[in-house]
Amino acid sequence: GDKVKQSPSALSLQEGTNSALRCNFSIAATTVQWFLQNPRGSLMNLFYLVPGTKENGRLKSAFDSKESYSTLHIRDAQLEDSGTYFCAAAYQGGRALIFGTGTTVSVSP
Amino acid sequence: EAGVTQSPRYAVLQEGQAVSFWCDPISGHDTLYWYQQPRDQGPQLLVYFRDEAVIDNSQLPSDRFSAVRPKGTNSTLKIQSAKQGDTATYLCASSLVGYTGQLYFGEGSKLTVL
Numbered sequence: 342g343d344k345v346k347q348s349p350s351a352l353s354l355q356e357g358t359n360s361a362l363r364c365n366f367s368i369a370a371t372t373v374q375w376f377l378q379n380p381r382g383s384l385m386n387l388f389y390l391v392p393g394t395k396e397n398g399r400l401k402s403a404f405d406s407k408e409s410y411s412t413l414h415i416r417d418a419q420l421e422d423s424g425t426y427f428c429a430a431a432y433q434g435g436r437a438l439i440f441g442t443g444t445t446v447s448v449s450p
Numbered sequence: 451e452a453g454v455t456q457s458p459r460y461a462v463l464q465e466g467q468a469v470s471f472w473c474d475p476i477s478g479h480d481t482l483y484w485y486q487q488p489r490d491q492g493p494q495l496l497v498y499f500r501d502e503a504v505i506d507n508s509q510l511p512s513d514r515f516s517a518v519r520p521k522g523t524n525s526t527l528k529i530q531s532a533k534q535g536d537t538a539t540y541l542c543a544s545s546l547v548g549y550t551g552q553l554y555f556g557e558g559s560k561l562t563v564l
Contacts, residue, residue, distance in 0.1 A: 440492035
């Protein structure tokens with residue numbers, strides 16, 4: 342948890358609004374992955390990032406390895422965006438992904 | 451393409467009982483992971499394999515937990531003499547070409563130890 346810090350820990354959004362989640366790394370992250378865990382517990386892979394940006398529909402993610410952070414932007418939030426978002430990083434010298442503690446997002450009408 | 455398959459989805463035990471969880475990774479994925487996710491926490495790696503070899507089991511409580519992947523495909527995670535502190539969801543994941551590859555999770559096996 343200390344190597345990968347996510348903020349905020351929780352977020353309440355109204356449908357149609359935009360927001361951003363962030364991960365800060367105290368390790369030399371080389372790749373970053375973002376996941377969404379739905380209320381049933383399934384973890385879905387949203388993005389796999391080398392340094393740079395990717396976009397998929399209403400989601401956009403960026404990874405800056407030099408500044409040691411990654412962001413996930415949600416545009417036009419919908420009810421189905423509710424769940425817990427996790428980032429995870431691979432890092433130099435590491436042997437496995439390190440997960441953050443998650444951001445719980447609640448989208449309301 | 452079939453995803454990662456896990457069974458059982460749920461298990462309820464008394465302390466001291468044993469349980470086994472089974473995982474079938476995505477076909478062709480050489481790397482398989484077992485994570486433990488306590489309630490309201492992020493996944494925490496227990497063990498991972500490349501093919502049939504254990505790459506990292508440093509976080510596996512070896513006195514009661516064991517994991518095998520004998521043919522480099524399916525895997526079994528076993529907990530002997532379960533404790534209440536083992537209550538968690540056990541997640542299996544797989545990736546192509548090692549831990550830096552994109553990770554795909556199964557739906558998890560939710561364990562409750564009474």
